[in-house]
Every structure is written in structure tokens, then in C-alpha cells.
Amino acid sequence: MTVAIPLTISEALDALSSNPDARLIQGGTDMMVEINFNHxxxxxxxxxxxxxELRTWTKNTDGSITIGAGVPYQEMETGELKQLVPALAEAARTVGSPQIRAAGTLGGNLGTCSPAGDGLPVLxxxxxxxxxxxxxxSRQLSIHDFMLGVKRNARNANEIITAVTIPVLNGWQGYTKVGVRNAMVISVASACLAVDKPTKSVRIALGAVGPTxxxxxxxxxxxxxxxxxxxxTKIELDLAKEFGRRVALESKPIDDHRSTAEYRRHAVSVLAQRLITRAYPS
Amino acid sequence: MNDPIGNEMYSLHVNGQDRAVMDAWVGESLLYVLRERLGLPGAKGACEQGECGSCTVLMDGDAVCSCLVMAATAVGSEIVTVEGLVEQNPTMAVTAHAITSQVTDVQQAFITEGGVQCGFCTPGLIVAVHHLLDKNPDPTELEVKESISGNICRCTGYGRIFAAVEAVVQVRKANS
Structure with a gap:
């Protein structure tokens, strides 16, 4: 076994072409668990x-932002990134513990592609x-085409995930999740809601309740x-509830060691109702 | 790029010193290397999956779970373990009563306030509290709670740990 520590993207790509079976590691917070338990x-x-190059983010001329695959979650929790993509900041703050957020990255979340990855519903x-x-x-792929299934994505073996471009929307957005405790928990169910007022659109994405x-x-x-x-500015309770019910109909949860399908379906209806009520409170 | 590291020797920068890691499998966690290869047993191994925080060390100024860092990928990083805190914070060192070696003000506050029972989580908490107070010398209660939310203590109920943090904040304020 060898460990290569490239300092540039091109060094990393060279290392990957001479070792096509190599595993890529970012913060290591997922992979090291597998290694520690001999899996x-x-x-x-x-x-x-x-x-x-992977640890920076930039603002693009069209108003979107591009976040390097190696930017740790702790940098998304506060500051300008929080103002531009508040839902990402909320999601980042629910990832593991401060120790995990200092190491974990969006690139790692995308590489692992777990349906419970907290960054993914926002994307x-x-x-x-x-x-x-x-x-x-180099190619750019919509997140909808990138994630293929449970821990499966469209990255080719000779490719590195370098960054994610995130449109900056105009409207309320937030992320929330359910787990067995408040701090430091893997999602049982999660949801991100984002409103874009100019296009009069609302988007809701669910995590941990389906293969993608x-x-x-x-x-x-x-x-x-x-x-x-x-x-x-305000959504009526009945409308918010019905929205939650309809969201739950689109979830595809399963029973597993973390929860039951029935509870997950209930949880996402509550999460959707809560998020839309936060978006239109009064 | 340097040559990839194989199963031969590599070197980590720990507590201000270059330390050679020999005859080690390169997939080992930083926690394992610190404890078993470098003789630094301060960081504790419990969950080995980033949930308990008892293995917390500083890497390039961030508090991280050393069980989730592949040691060989930490080549070139500055690592500080609980054993290195006195040296890192010389002005805050005090001589603890009951023990002969020096401890930091945070460690002394944990002793004085009774923030230690079985002691297994203590080294990780000490590192996390140093990290918090270095970045934020006057944290709110919520900030303290959030900053140690990744360090699980099953004995104290946290009350005396919060008291210890508060004591350090007050002493540092008075001395500044």
C-alpha cells in the first residue's frame, strides 16, 4: 500500500493515471471508519x-459561487458563504461534530454519495x-445526473471531483434533519427547502429516504x-400540512438499522411542513 | 509532489518535533500511530468512528478526531496532542497540586472544579477547550456547548466541565 500526497490537481491526476485503482481521500471521516473496522x-x-486549489471558493460573474471540493464544512457555517447559501450553512452545522466539520468536505460527501450525506440535499x-x-x-455534470444510487456516482475512475457550482437564489432557504440526538448524528431523514422569488419557484430535496x-x-x-x-409572507397551516403530506408521498424510504420506513415518511412530512412555515412565518 | 509513502519510514511533526514513524502500515490512523508508534498515549481510542471525541488532537490549528485521520496523510501538518499543550501555552502553565508535572490552566481548572471522573474523555475535552478559548476567549454558553458537542462524557453530566471552562475564561480575563 502507498499513500500519495499531491500538492496540485495535475499531480493528483498524474498519480491517479499511474494508479487507477487508488482510492481518493479528502478529510477521511468516512473512509477511516471503514479502515478502522477492517471493512x-x-x-x-x-x-x-x-x-x-481545492480548498478555495470563488464568486462567478453570473452570481453563482464555486466551492472547491476540499473546503471543509466549518468554512461554510459562517461568514460570506453562510450569507450566500444559508441552507448550506445550516446543513454544514449539522454535519457530525466540530471535529468532523474541520475535516469533512463537500467533495468527500459527493465522492461517498451516501443518501444521508448532509450536504447533498442542499445541492x-x-x-x-x-x-x-x-x-x-474537464466536464460539468448536474448533481441530478451525478448521484446514481446508494454510494454510487457518475465519476469515472480517472477523474477527480474538483468543485461544485452553486446558484445563489433570491428567497428563504433552510435545511433540517431528524436523528436520534441533537448534536452529532447521522440523518434518519433530512430536507432542504429553497425559494427563488424571481422565478416563483420552491424546491424541496429529501435525504436518507431513498437511494438518492x-x-x-x-x-x-x-x-x-x-x-x-x-x-x-405567511402560509396557512392547512396548506403547509398538505404540502408536507404531498412531499412524503414522493419519498421512498426503507426500514434499516437507523429507522423504519413508516417513521421516515412521517418525519419528512413534518420537516417539509416546518421548512415551508419557516419560509413564510407571518 | 514527494514520492508516495510506502511501508517504509515517514515522519510526522508532533508537539514541535519531527518524529519518525517506522515499520508501520501506512493505512494506520493518526490515533494509532500517536499511541502505539510514538508513545503518546494522551489521545484515547474509544469509538474509532468520530463519535466520542476522546482522540481529539490539533492538526494545523483545527481540532480533529485523530482516529479519522490517516496518519500518513498528516505528513507536513503541525500536530499537537494533549501532551504538547503545556509547551504550546507556556504562560498558562501552572504546577498542579497532587501531581508533579506541569499542567495548563485548562487542565488545572478541570482538576479544581471536579470536571474529571473516570477521566477517559478528559484529554480530548482539554484539547477541545484549548482550541475553543484560543479562537474565542469569551464564549457564550451555547458556543461552549457546541464546541464540545463532539466530546462525549458519560460520568460528569458536563456541569463541572462547563464550570471549569468558565473558571478559565474568568482567570484569563483577569490576567489580560
Missing amino acids: LKPHNIIALRRIK FAVDAVVHLQSNEV IIRCRDAESWLTQQFDLSTS
Whole structure:
């Protein structure tokens, strides 16, 4: 086994082409658990945490932002990133503990592609775009085409996830989740809701209740017809409840060691109702 | 890029010193290397999955779970363990009663306020509290709670740990 520690993206891609079976590691907070419990014995590792290019974020001319795959969650919790993408800040703050948020990254979340990954519902709600790079080409893929299933994604073996582009919307957005305790918990169910007033659209994405993150397009378009998303300030309780019910219909939860399908379906209806009520409180 | 690290020697920068790691499998966690290869048993291993915080160390100024860091990927990083805190904070060192070695003001406050029972979580908490107070010398109650939310203590009920943090804040304020 070897561990390569490239300092640039191009060094990392070279290391990957000479070792196509190598596992890429960002903060390590997922992979090290597998290694510690002898579930994974990697042959070769390429550690990306010292690549400075991956640890920055930029504002684009169209108003969107591009966050490097190696930016740790703790940087998304506060400051300008929090103002631009408040739902991402809320999601980041629910990832593990401060220790995990100092190490864990969006790139790692995307690479692992667990349906319970806290960053992913936000990326689905805002229609984020994933940047992939190989020695030959760079390509950009909608998050909806990137995540294929439980821990499966569209990254090719010779590619590195370099960044995510996130549109900055104009309207309320938030993230919330249910777990067995308040701090430091893996989601039993999670939801991100984002409103974009100029396009009169509402987006809701669910985590941990299906093989991929689920966008509830039927509930979204139903609400758009019931309610003026750009001028309203308060949503009636009945409408919020019905929205929650419709969101739950689009979830595809299973029974597993963390919860039951029935409870998850109930939980997402409550989460959706809560989020839309927070968006339109009074 | 340096040559990839194989199963030969590599070197970590721990508590201000370069420490050679020899005859180790390169997939080992930083926690394992600190304890078993470098003779630094301060960081404790409990859950090995980032839930308990008893293995907390500082890496490049961030508090991280050393069980979730692959040691070989920490080459070139500054690592500080609970054993290195006195040296890192010389002005805050005091001689503890009942023990002969020096401790930091945070460690002394844990002793004085009774923030230690079985003691297993204590080294991780000490590192987390140092990290908090270095960044935020006058935290709110919520900030203290959030900053140690990744450190689980099953004995104290946390009350005396919060009292210890508050005591350090007051002493540091008075001395500044």
C-alpha cells in the first residue's frame, strides 16, 4: 500500500493515471471508519487535503459561487458563504461534530454519495453542478445526473471531483434533519427547502429516504399553483400540512438499522411542513 | 509532489518535533500511530468512528478526531496532542497540586472544579477547550456547548466541565 500526497490537481491526476485503482481521500471521516473496522483495506491512497486549489471558493460573474471540493464544512457555517447559501450553512452545522466539520468536505460527501450525506440535499435543491477533471478532459455534470444510487456516482475512475457550482437564489432557504440526538448524528431523514422569488419557484430535496436524494417535483409544482411564492409572507397551516403530506408521498424510504420506513415518511412530512412555515412565518 | 509513502519510514511533526514513524502500515490512523508508534498515549481510542471525541488532537490549528485521520496523510501538518499543550501555552502553565508535572490552566481548572471522573474523555475535552478559548476567549454558553458537542462524557453530566471552562475564561480575563 502507498499513500500519495499531491500538492496540485495535475499531480493528483498524474498519480491517479499511474494508479487507477487508488482510492481518493479528502478529510477521511468516512473512509477511516471503514479502515478502522477492517471493512476496507485499500491498496493505494491519493490524499487530496494538501491541494490548495481545492480548498478555495470563488464568486462567478453570473452570481453563482464555486466551492472547491476540499473546503471543509466549518468554512461554510459562517461568514460570506453562510450569507450566500444559508441552507448550506445550516446543513454544514449539522454535519457530525466540530471535529468532523474541520475535516469533512463537500467533495468527500459527493465522492461517498451516501443518501444521508448532509450536504447533498442542499445541492439537489439549488440544482448544483459538479466539476470533474481527468488528465484528458474537464466536464460539468448536474448533481441530478451525478448521484446514481446508494454510494454510487457518475465519476469515472480517472477523474477527480474538483468543485461544485452553486446558484445563489433570491428567497428563504433552510435545511433540517431528524436523528436520534441533537448534536452529532447521522440523518434518519433530512430536507432542504429553497425559494427563488424571481422565478416563483420552491424546491424541496429529501435525504436518507431513498437511494438518492429526492426532489419532490410534484409537491413543488402543486404549491406553486396554490400560493404566490414571491409576494406571500405567511402560509396557512392547512396548506403547509398538505404540502408536507404531498412531499412524503414522493419519498421512498426503507426500514434499516437507523429507522423504519413508516417513521421516515412521517418525519419528512413534518420537516417539509416546518421548512415551508419557516419560509413564510407571518 | 514527494514520492508516495510506502511501508517504509515517514515522519510526522508532533508537539514541535519531527518524529519518525517506522515499520508501520501506512493505512494506520493518526490515533494509532500517536499511541502505539510514538508513545503518546494522551489521545484515547474509544469509538474509532468520530463519535466520542476522546482522540481529539490539533492538526494545523483545527481540532480533529485523530482516529479519522490517516496518519500518513498528516505528513507536513503541525500536530499537537494533549501532551504538547503545556509547551504550546507556556504562560498558562501552572504546577498542579497532587501531581508533579506541569499542567495548563485548562487542565488545572478541570482538576479544581471536579470536571474529571473516570477521566477517559478528559484529554480530548482539554484539547477541545484549548482550541475553543484560543479562537474565542469569551464564549457564550451555547458556543461552549457546541464546541464540545463532539466530546462525549458519560460520568460528569458536563456541569463541572462547563464550570471549569468558565473558571478559565474568568482567570484569563483577569490576567489580560
